[in-house]
Amino acid sequence: GTLNMLGLAKRVKARILQASTSEIYGDPEQHPQREDYWGNVNPIGLRSCYDEGKRVAETLMMDYHRQNRVDTRILRIFNTYGPRMASGDGRVISNFIVQALRGEKLTLYGDGSQTRCFCYVDDMIDAMIALMSYEGPDAAEPVNVGAEDERSMNAIVDCLGEILGRKLPVEHLPLPNDDPTRRRPDCTRARDRLGWRPRVSLPDGLRKTVEYFRQAEAPAAPHARR
Numbered sequence: 001g002t003l004n005m006l007g008l009a010k011r012v013k014a015r016i017l018q019a020s021t022s023e024i025y026g027d028p029e030q031h032p033q034r035e036d037y038w039g040n041v042n043p044i045g046l047r048s049c050y051d052e053g054k055r056v057a058e059t060l061m062m063d064y065h066r067q068n069r070v071d072t073r074i075l076r077i078f079n080t081y082g083p084r085m086a087s088g089d090g091r092v093i094s095n096f097i098v099q100a101l102r103g104e105k106l107t108l109y110g111d112g113s114q115t116r117c118f119c120y121v122d123d124m125i126d127a128m129i130a131l132m133s134y135e136g137p138d139a140a141e142p143v144n145v146g147a148e149d150e151r152s153m154n155a156i157v158d159c160l161g162e163i164l165g166r167k168l169p170v171e172h173l174p175l176p177n178d179d180p181t182r183r184r185p186d187c188t189r190a191r192d193r194l195g196w197r198p199r200v201s202l203p204d205g206l207r208k209t210v211e212y213f214r215q216a217e218a219p220a221a222p223h224a225r226r
Contacts, residue, residue, distance in 0.1 A: 002057040006064045006072075015071040017132055018061050020142065022078040022183055023051045032150075032184040035076070035142045045178040058142065065140045073131050073139060078146025078185045082121030082205060083212035092153065093118060093206070096160055096168075097213045106168050110175030112154035115182045119147040120205035123198040130194040138193070144185040147198050163207055 002018065009016040025033045026041030041051045064070040081093040088094075099106050127145040151159070161168040190196045200208075 002060050006060055006070060009072075010064060010068050010070050013071075015073065015132060016061075017073040017075060017128065018057055019128075020058055020074050020076045021050075021054045022076055022144075022146065022185065023047070024055045024058065024076065025180075025183070026051055027178060027180040028183065031182055032148070032186040033144065034186040035144055035189055042178050046176065047178045062140065071139075073134075074142040075128060075131055076142050076144045076185070077124065078119060078144065078183065079116045080119045080121055080124045080146070082209055084121075085209070087213065087216065092116070092156070093209065094213070096156065097206075097210055098217065100160060100164055100168050101210075101213055101217050105171040106157055107173060108153055108157065108170040109173050109179065110153075111172070112157070112170070113152050113181075114175070114179065115150045115152050115184065116156075117147040117150050117184050118156075118202055118205070119145070119198055120200035120202075120208075123147075123200055127190060127194065127196050130190075130196050134194055136193060141189075143189050143193065144187050145190050145196070146185040146187065147202070148184060148187055149202055150182075150184040151202070159203060160206060160210075163203065163210055 005016060008014070022033065024041070025037060025039040028037065029040050030037045039055070041055070042048055043052055058074055061072045061074055065072040081091065085091060085094040087098045096106050124145060131139075131143055157168055157170060187197070
């Protein structure tokens, strides 16, 4: 897909954005992760098809930029959440919220000490627009975008419980293979080049997301009889 889109961008002389990912860093040995860090990825692990797929897509973007002068942008997206997430997409925020609203135990992998930083979707879209509008000579270089408010999974459960006004029960399951234990972006490049920083705090963003799922999970009203 990336190769086909780059061929199209070359042909019509379009600017093209790759929605890359923090997964290109794998289980990082550098913390926080900067764009010049090459990552720590198991190339034959259970998650490697996603990690390596995004990494080779970045390679294609840079090769087309260098060899064919395609106007490329690479945005390394860290964990993002918000309204209109799919309830069954397997992401931790949507899983936690849906399970909590259904009165189920929250599925917590490992001991819950692994950390992530969660960026609200509106802030992420602002970053995409800012990068696509950026005209600097270094515009083709990857840019990290995400929140820098690092929290453990246990802390996310507690924050969600405060929003819902009750203590949330959890069920612990084994940590998946190659699951990163820590992840936090260094967003200096995004701040300096794009003037971007996240505006929506995690509690505020979670409240908006909970409200969306409350409506999405509510049973449909019966059709009125004519």
